[in-house]
Amino acid sequence: MILDSEQETKRKLKIEPIAGSYNSYSVDEKDKRDWSGNIYLGCVAAILAIAFFS
Structure with a gap:
């Protein structure tokens, strides 16, 4: 599927380094x-x- 225009979505990402790597x-x-x-x-x-109560 080819889109004529891109839609920009704003997402909140949480990026953390992986310990030991x-x-x-x-x-x-x-x-x-x-x-x-x-x-x-x-x-x-x-x-x-x-x-119930009435």
């Missing part, structure tokens, strides 16, 4: 947490609690 690094990507599932679960729990 020469010129080797560990690269971890910091992801944003997706709260939509937790908010949905909280709303369902609130509705069930209201239905």
Whole structure:
């Protein structure tokens, strides 16, 4: 697939040297947490609690 334009994504990377090695690094990507599932679960729990106590 050929793209007409490149999209630049800004990612937060955590780069740490690996202990006991020469010129080797560990690269971890910091992801944003997706709260939509937790908010949905909280709303369902609130509705069930209201239905149970009323």
